Amino acid sequence: MKIHNISTENSILNSFIAEMRDVNIQKDSMRFRRNIERIGEILGYEMSKTLSYSTSEITTPLGACNMNLIDNNIVLCSILRAGVPLHNGLLNYFDKAENAFISAYRHHKHNPESFEIIVEYLACPSLEGKTLILADPMLATGQSMIATYEALKPFGTAKEVHLVSLIGAPEGVELVNKHFDANAHLWIATIDKKLDKNSYIVPGLGDAGDLAFGQKLQQ
Numbered sequence: 022m023k024i025h026n027i028s029t030e031n032s033i034l035n036s037f038i039a040e041m042r043d044v045n046i047q048k049d050s051m052r053f054r055r056n057i058e059r060i061g062e063i064l065g066y067e068m069s070k071t072l073s074y075s076t077s078e079i080t081t082p083l084g085a086c087n088m089n090l091i092d093n094n095i096v097l098c099s100i101l102r103a104g105v106p107l108h109n110g111l112l113n114y115f116d117k118a119e120n121a122f123i124s125a126y127r128h129h130k131h132n133p134e135s136f137e138i139i140v141e142y143l144a145c146p147s148l149e150g151k152t153l154i155l156a157d158p159m160l161a162t163g164q165s166m167i168a169t170y171e172a173l174k175p176f177g178t179a180k181e182v183h184l185v186s187l188i189g190a191p192e193g194v195e196l197v198n199k200h201f202d203a204n205a206h207l208w209i210a211t212i213d214k215k216l217d218k219n220s221y222i223v224p225g226l227g228d229a230g231d232l233a234f235g236q237k238l239q240q
């Protein structure tokens with residue numbers, strides 16, 4: 022897997038991540054969602070540099086010019102809930118993408134330290150020969166990303182796979198790196214230090230789904 026950690030280079034991206042982490046600023050849920058969306062736009066732009074292009078002639082009011090335009094048939098799949106604003110950010114740039122949605126959540130059976138990933142809702146077009154983007158802001162253990170990818174397999178074989186995430190833990194990055202093949206890409210805004218005993222990313226930002234949409238009751 023090719024890992025692109027975008028924050029290794031200084032840019033405006035750092036301001037958006039800082040606002041999402043900040044205990045005071047992150048309480049503004051509209052700003053929190055908008056920051057996820059803005060980072061989705063930046064990661065989408067970075068990713069676009071690796072897609073396939075062909076030349077088209079464009080007619081302007083004053084003449085014609087050749088432009089290299091994206092050829093890929095993109096399917097954008099995000100993981101509910103926290104994936105929704107990231108989905109919007111990516112879709113702001115990939116106008117023609119088809120869309121898939123999947124629900125994956127941590128189900129705590131016995132205690133906060135153990136959980137299984139439950140996949141329930143899934144709506145997906147054919148993936149055959151297409152470019153699959155899997156979007157989820159948090160890559161903690163990596164289990165949601167892998168459960169999602171496995172659940173999508175009956176929909177066809179994508180020609181390329183791009184994972185898009187905001188904050189990762191080394192454990193999650195390592196797991197997806199092992200699971201996906203060498204041609205897959207991970208576009209990630211930043212990789213943090215570690216997971217805590219509840220598999221939350223440290224320093225991370227807390228619970229992305231709750232910050233974006235309000236606290237949910239544990240099921």
Ligand SMILES: O=P(O)(O)OC[C@H]1O[C@H](OP(=O)(O)OP(=O)(O)O)[C@H](O)[C@@H]1O
Pocket residue numbers: 100101102103104125126127138157158159160161162163164165166193220228229230231
């Ligand atoms: O890498 P993992 O260990 O699988 O953890 C990451 C998952 O945790 C969060 O979802 P959560 O289960 O909190 O659901 P939510 O988006 O509905 O809040 C996040 O959006 C990822 O889907």
Ligand SMILES: O=c1cc[nH]c(=O)[nH]1
Pocket residue numbers: 103159161220221222223225226227228229230
């Ligand atoms: O740190 C984490 C881990 C999983 N899900 C989150 O929202 N945050």
Ligand SMILES: [Mg+2]
Pocket residue numbers: 103228229230231
């Ligand atoms: Mg959550």
